[in-house]
Amino acid sequence: MQIPLKGSCQCGAVTYTVSAEPLFTYACHCHSCQKRTGSAFSLGLVIATEALRLEGALTPWSRVSEQGATNTRYSCASCGNIIYGIGDTNPELAKLQPGTLEDTSAVEPEVHMWTVSMQPWLVLPERVHKFETQPDDGLALFQAAMDYRANT
Template identity: 45%
Template structure:
């Protein structure tokens, strides 16, 4: 794989929200919880944890939140035009966001370093043996 050059541009489907990622994610997780299955309309959702100082957004975003099983607030920012999720956040940790990296122009950074909430994974999906996996939220 060739070297990834930062910044990497990203956007929602309609282009109303754009951003630049200036540094590599701290980690990338494949989440198998039922909420992420609903969000992605697939077996799991990919999340890249990044420092808020490593990303810059342009365009108006709407937000939505829900209370997670562990009691944390799971907030989401999305484009009000096309509805595309851009990132999630926990107000208790304002220095980090959970970027939805499939919105990046260069998606080579989408290399999961772990699988989480495997207790809710689809039965047909086989977890890779070379990555850590956790039945619930490890952090």
């Protein structure tokens, strides 16, 4: 991916840049992500929070996960497009919605989680790591993503 990454919401009121190489991309098939996207799964591009520069008004919304962590999502205050989220257990990392990037051609989930609630018609690449739920240690996700990247 070409650094800095640039993106925006649908209406253009919120724009952002990411000035550091992202860590990895995941897909989450949990029911909450299906609900909030209105779709089959969510994508998250994990980046250093300090590398994210935003312009425009954002609305925060928080929910408590099954593990008891508080996750806050930030949406454009005018069009409602979710831009990113941050969990209170790991605030130095942000989960950017990579569909909001100007260039989405390099977006590919490198690890999948919550496949226990994955839509049955979805066929994933064989060599990508699939977690039935969510590993307690976020490092396991990162390592699985790096394994996939090394073998792609």
